[in-house]
Amino acid sequence: MGSLEEAIEGLKKFLSNKDDVAVAQIEKLITGLQETDPNEFDPVKRILEGFQHFKINKFDKHPELYEKLAEGQWPKFLVFACSDSRVCPSHILNFQPGEAFMVRNIANMVPAFDKLKYSGVGAAIEYAVSVLEVQNILVIGHSRCGGIKRLMTHPEDNSAPFDFIDEWVKIGLPAKVKVQAEFGDLPLEDQCKHCEKESVKLSLCHLETYPYVQMGLANKKLRLMGGYYDFVHGKFELLEFEPRFHHLFST
Amino acid sequence: MATLSPTSFTKNFNSSVDFPITSFQTFAIFGPKLKTEQTHFRLSTSFNVRTGSCLELKAMKEPPGLTQKLDKNRLDGLTESENGCDLFQDLKHRFLRFKKHKFEENLGHFQNLAEGQAPKFMIIACADSRVCPSVILGFQPGEAFMVRNVANLVPPFESGPSETNAALEFAVNSLKVENILVIGHSRCGGIRALMSMQDEVDSSFIRSWVIVGKNARLNTKSAASHLGFDQQCRHCEKESVDHSLLNLLTYPWIEQKVAKGELSVHGGYYDFVDCTFEKWTLDYKGSNLGKNSRLPVKNRFYWC
Numbered sequence: 232m233g234s235l236e237e238a239i240e241g242l243k244k245f246l247s248n249k250d251d252v253a254v255a256q257i258e259k260l261i262t263g264l265q266e267t268d269p270n271e272f273d274p275v276k277r278i279l280e281g282f283q284h285f286k287i288n289k290f291d292k293h294p295e296l297y298e299k300l301a302e303g304q305w306p307k308f309l310v311f312a313c314s315d316s317r318v319c320p321s322h323i324l325n326f327q328p329g330e331a332f333m334v335r336n337i338a339n340m341v342p343a344f345d346k347l348k349y350s351g352v353g354a355a356i357e358y359a360v361s362v363l364e365v366q367n368i369l370v371i372g373h374s375r376c377g378g379i380k381r382l383m384t385h386p387e388d389n390s391a392p393f394d395f396i397d398e399w400v401k402i403g404l405p406a407k408v409k410v411q412a413e414f415g416d417l418p419l420e421d422q423c424k425h426c427e428k429e430s431v432k433l434s435l436c437h438l439e440t441y442p443y444v445q446m447g448l449a450n451k452k453l454r455l456m457g458g459y460y461d462f463v464h465g466k467f468e469l470l471e472f473e474p475r476f477h478h479l480f481s482t
Numbered sequence: 483m484a485t486l487s488p489t490s491f492t493k494n495f496n497s498s499v500d501f502p503i504t505s506f507q508t509f510a511i512f513g514p515k516l517k518t519e520q521t522h523f524r525l526s527t528s529f530n531v532r533t534g535s536c537l538e539l540k541a542m543k544e545p546p547g548l549t550q551k552l553d554k555n556r557l558d559g560l561t562e563s564e565n566g567c568d569l570f571q572d573l574k575h576r577f578l579r580f581k582k583h584k585f586e587e588n589l590g591h592f593q594n595l596a597e598g599q600a601p602k603f604m605i606i607a608c609a610d611s612r613v614c615p616s617v618i619l620g621f622q623p624g625e626a627f628m629v630r631n632v633a634n635l636v637p638p639f640e641s642g643p644s645e646t647n648a649a650l651e652f653a654v655n656s657l658k659v660e661n662i663l664v665i666g667h668s669r670c671g672g673i674r675a676l677m678s679m680q681d682e683v684d685s686s687f688i689r690s691w692v693i694v695g696k697n698a699r700l701n702t703k704s705a706a707s708h709l710g711f712d713q714q715c716r717h718c719e720k721e722s723v724d725h726s727l728l729n730l731l732t733y734p735w736i737e738q739k740v741a742k743g744e745l746s747v748h749g750g751y752y753d754f755v756d757c758t759f760e761k762w763t764l765d766y767k768g769s770n771l772g773k774n775s776r777l778p779v780k781n782r783f784y785w786c
Contacts, residue, residue: 272602274661274746275761275781281620282759282785289617290757301669301755306611314649316601317623321616322584325576328612328754335630336645337652346690351645353687354632355609358671367569375596377652393655399648458573463596465585467577469570 289328297328306332309359311370311434313339318373323460323467331369332359338378339370341434342402344441353441360443360453368438371458372431379427382407383419402437406430431457435472448474584623592623601627604653606646606726607665608634608672612754615665619759627653633672634664635694636726639733647733654736654745662730663761665750666723673719677702677711698722720760723749724777727764740766749779758786 290297308331312320320326320333334355341356342349359365372379382400386392406429414425435455438444447453455472585592603626605615615621615628629649637644653659666673676692676699695718702718709717727749731737739745747764765780 272660274602274663274748275763275783277602278619278663278750278759278761279783279785282618284620285618286757297754297757300612304611314628314653316599316621316625316627317595319614319616319621319623319628321614322623323577323580324573325580326611326614328614328617330611331614332609332611333614333630334609335628337648340645346685346687349645350687350690351631351635354672354691357687358632359609362671377656393651395643395648395651398643399645462585462592465581465592467574467581469573471570 300329304329304332304363306330306359306363307366308332309356309363309365309368310334311336311339311341311368313337313371313373313376313378315373315376317462318371318460320371332363332365337396337399338376338382338403338430339372339434340378340399340402340430341370341437343437356438356441357443360441360447364452366452367454367456368444369456369458370431370434370438371460372427373460374424374427374463376423376427379403379430380423382430383410383423383426403430403433406433428457428459431459432472439474595624599624599627599657601625601653601657602660603627604650604657604659604662605629605665606631606634606636606662608632608667608670610667610670613665613667613752618752627657627659631691632688633670633676633692633695633722634666634726635672635692635722636664636729637694638729641694650730650733650736654733654739658744660744661746661748662736663748663750664723664726664730665752666719667751668716668719668753668755670715670719673722674715676722677715677718695722695725698725701725720749720751723751727777731764731766740764749777756786758784760784 306329308326310320310326310331310333312318312333312335314335314337319335320331326333332355334352336352342352344353346353356368359368378396378400381393381396382403384390385397403426406426410422410426410429414422417425435457438455439448444453444455448455457470457472459468461467601624603621605621605626605628607613607615607628607630609630609632614630615626621628627649629646631646636646636650639647650662653662672688672692673695675688676695679689679692679699698718698721702714702721705721706714706717727747730747731740736745736747740747747766749762749764751760753759760783762779762782765778767778
């Protein structure tokens with residue numbers, strides 16, 4: 232027990248045989264000590280410190296850049312990354328303000344074009360490609376992805392369903408089927424790793440089903456890339472996705 | 483350019499094949515040609531993946547003239563892809579710098595993180611390139627589970643499954659985050675699109691999505707119609723954060739945790755014109771939250 236807790240416990244023992252005035256004062260002291268516990272996490276303080284650091288060390292140091300960004304954004308990238316707290320592309324690829332329009336969702340998935348079900352993703356792609364005219368779309372998968380693990384293990388593990396998560400990760404089913412067919416004899420951890428990468432490729436294929444992406448590819452104004460961040464070994468892989476026509480025959 | 487959609491794809495090729503639709507799409511998309519690239523996953527190296535399968539099958543129905551034209555475009559595009567190598571090299575160097583200056587210098591911390599994440603925050607922020615919370619609020623790896631979508635919107639529970647509420651379910655019920663922070667920002671294109679929407683039918687994705695914020699638009703139009711359009715948008719940017727906070731409470735498992743004091747819900751607003759940040763916390767007392775009442779808040783801060 233730390234010294235703070237010892238102090239609080241000591242005071243509490245004191246309470247038992249004191250008069251009302253003393254009790255009130257001691258209770259107030261206990262409350263004050265509990266509120267100033269240095270180990271207790273204060274979310275507001277955390278946000279303030281983070282913002283102050285940014286303002287002093289970045290914003291105030293680069294006024295021309297931030298003045299320009301206030302007028303508009305011209306990112307070269309649309310990035311899809313997982314919501315996982317460990318994989319923010321601003322850290323691992325050092326994207327600065329203005330560089331990357333960034334969508335983050337469970338397991339960095341891009342569903343196929345569907346206006347009814349997936350308007351959120353569609354809106355981001357439409358805005359980035361048609362309005363902002365990004366030149367590159369980068370989908371980044373990562374190691375030990377909880378969303379991919381859920382895809383690979385449910386419902387076979389007979390766990391209780393998660394209403395929204397399960398519906399979302401179903402997008403990756405073709406990747407799961409492929410991995411199980413090719414690597415079904417491997418341990419689950421290895422199958423998940425394969426699926427993390429296969430799901431990126433599937434998302435790249437799905438990107439092609441969006442009309443504005445097709446136009447961008449046809450006009451050579453857009454490139455599609457897939458990435459994989461392995462935070463266990465500190466590695467990053469990158470590949471480019473180039474759909475093309477092969478002339479098969481003419482009569 | 484021929485359009486491609488999964489539905490028309492299966493109609494063309496499914497007729498004589500006895501496969502469940504899902505597995506057929508698997509073979510179609512990940513056909514034998516893809517296997518040749520399995521060995522080509524190399525560290526930080528760019529290479530071309532010959533996926534062609536989905537488009538190749540479709541190409542059989544295209545007139546030869548179209549494919550010839552595309553081949554010419556492919557030749558013209560070669561110099562562009564050479565410049566593209568600079569892009570890949572840039573990404574490679576960015577990662578290697580991260581690895582050297584952050585990953586390896588904090589190896590113990592990253593090894594712990596590799597075993598599991600326990601972030602205290604879930605952040606819902608806009609996808610706008612200027613407002614990444616890792617930058618403006620300095621969230622380090624492991625600190626914040628993050629959802630980013632157009633206009634940082636949270637759809638209500640009754641709208642059904644979506645990417646945003648899948649992330650909410652994971653963060654709240656699995657990771658058990660203690661704080662949810664919805665961050666709006668200045669000059670938001672998504673909010674501007676919401677405020678600009680006309681009543682006629684518009685088939686864009688953007689409209690289908692930003693309509694989630696329609697109550698914020700209604701409130702803004704009634705409260706701020708005397709202001710100029712830019713000011714109305716600014717009003718809506720903040721109004722929309724409040725509506726997202728209310729929408730968070732439509733999820734029973736979120737409301738339960740908020741009521742028990744296990745989860746705090748906060749709103750934030752980043753103004754990148756003046757570099758200021760406002761933050762407020764939902765003051766939850768169940769009976770006070772009606773559909774038309776102002777959002778009860780506490781601990782409102784303004785940092786500049």
